[in-house]
Amino acid sequence: MKLAARVGKVLPSLTLGISAKAKAMKADGIDVCSLSAGEPDFDTPEHIKAAAQKALDIGYTKYGPAGGEPKLKEAIANKLSQENGLNYKAENIIVTNGGKHSLFNLMLALIEPGDEVIIPAPYWLSYPEMVKLAGGTPIILTTDAETAYKITPEQLRQGITNKTKLLVLNSPSNPTGVVYQPEEIKALAEVVVEQNILVVSDEIYEKIIYDDTQHLSIGAVNSEIFKNTIVSNGFAKTYSMTGWRVGYLAAPVKLINATVKIQGHSTSNVCTFAQYGAIAALDSSQDCIEQMRQAFAKRRHIIYDLLNAMPGISCNQPDGAFYIFVNISKISSSSLEFCNALLEDQNVAVIPGVAFGADDHIRISYATDLVTIEKGMDRLQQFVRSRT
Numbered sequence: 001m002k003l004a005a006r007v008g009k010v011l012p013s014l015t016l017g018i019s020a021k022a023k024a025m026k027a028d029g030i031d032v033c034s035l036s037a038g039e040p041d042f043d044t045p046e047h048i049k050a051a052a053q054k055a056l057d058i059g060y061t062k063y064g065p066a067g068g069e070p071k072l073k074e075a076i077a078n079k080l081s082q083e084n085g086l087n088y089k090a091e092n093i094i095v096t097n098g099g100k101h102s103l104f105n106l107m108l109a110l111i112e113p114g115d116e117v118i119i120p121a122p123y124w125l126s127y128p129e130m131v132k133l134a135g136g137t138p139i140i141l142t143t144d145a146e147t148a149y150k151i152t153p154e155q156l157r158q159g160i161t162n163k164t165k166l167l168v169l170n171s172p173s174n175p176t177g178v179v180y181q182p183e184e185i186k187a188l189a190e191v192v193v194e195q196n197i198l199v200v201s202d203e204i205y206e207k208i209i210y211d212d213t214q215h216l217s218i219g220a221v222n223s224e225i226f227k228n229t230i231v232s233n234g235f236a237k238t239y240s241m242t243g244w245r246v247g248y249l250a251a252p253v254k255l256i257n258a259t260v261k262i263q264g265h266s267t268s269n270v271c272t273f274a275q276y277g278a279i280a281a282l283d284s285s286q287d288c289i290e291q292m293r294q295a296f297a298k299r300r301h302i303i304y305d306l307l308n309a310m311p312g313i314s315c316n317q318p319d320g321a322f323y324i325f326v327n328i329s330k331i332s333s334s335s336l337e338f339c340n341a342l343l344e345d346q347n348v349a350v351i352p353g354v355a356f357g358a359d360d361h362i363r364i365s366y367a368t369d370l371v372t373i374e375k376g377m378d379r380l381q382q383f384v385r386s387r388t
């Protein structure tokens with residue numbers, strides 16, 4: 001059987017692969033510390049589950065509009081206007097099967113062979129693969145710990161050619177935990193407008209930020225950049241709803257209509273009763289977010305201190321998300337070798353930085369309980385010691 005050439009161009013998802021391997025090892029009775037997937041360990045808040053259960057009971061079990069339940073689109077548009085200063089209406093929203101799917105729809109609607117998409121590295125591993133699947137060319141702008149893993153406006157300007165269509169911005173960032181400060185966002189926005197390219201702002205971690213860090217959505221900088229902006233977000237991380245698969249894209253109507261057309265021929269609507277859970281998430285008290293954020297903040301503190309005390313490795317303190325990105329170049333010349341050996345020797349699962357375009361790093365997720373974090377760090381320390 002000859003597979004389509006496009007499949008040969010993409011890599012499998014290492015985040016999903018390693019998390020599945022860790023889960024399988026656990027199921028086999030092995031005491032694994034899984035610090036791999038970016039999946040909050042909390043259950044979905046009760047009121048959200050109750051709303052979906054009620055929707056099921058009253059028969060919201062049928063097809064709905066491909067682009068999403070009108071009530072949910074309305075609630076998302078309100079959230080974006082009120083919280084983010086983005087003047088969207090329901091017609092600017094498509095509800096998708098998770099944040100990943102919203103980005104995938106976007107790439108299919110926008111990118112064609114010859115188009116270049118700028119992706120700052122370290123990047124979330126699916127961005128370049130989605131661009132390639134759509135036939136485009138990912139252009140990677142590298143950053144390192146010295147520049148706090150952030151691109152500069154100058155770097156962006158230099159990366160732009162007459163083929164550039166889109167910049168992918170992800171703040172707070174997976175995998176580095178970096179958050180671009182409002183002035184930095186404004187400076188990047190200036191380049192986007194000046195060069196007349198589009199920007200997709202992946203804001204899936206917007207609520208998970210620490211200390212006095214602020215999140216500014218690039219589209220809110222001024223009315224000019226707003227026209228060039230697409231926002232991707234979802235419910236998975238903010239409300240601990242990873243398995244529900246509800247995300248969304250906000251953009252000019254023409255682009256949203258194009259993504260609805262694509263979705264109409266691929267997945268159709270997102271699970272109807274899951275969308276009612278999402279409506280409840282937006283319409284009810286937001287206290288659950290703060291409770292989870294505080295738990296992540298405590299874990300961040302503990303894991304950072306433990307890692308900082310380990311000789312041979314180094315990391316920056318993250319400002320957001322629930323990942324810490326650790327330089328392991330003094331221990332191994334291959335992040336994949338490091339992660340495989342760590343899993344085999346110590347039963348600790350983390351993600352190799354090569355998946356995110358940084359082979360001298362590993363990504364540790366602290367979206368898990370403190371006992372697992374502390375045990376995992378203890379084992380990591382033994383592993384690092386055995387190699388230094």
Ligand code: GLU
Nearest residue numbers: 013015016036037038174
């Ligand atoms: N986004 C999460 C992560 O990076 C979930 C896995 C995935 O979708 O890649 O771990």
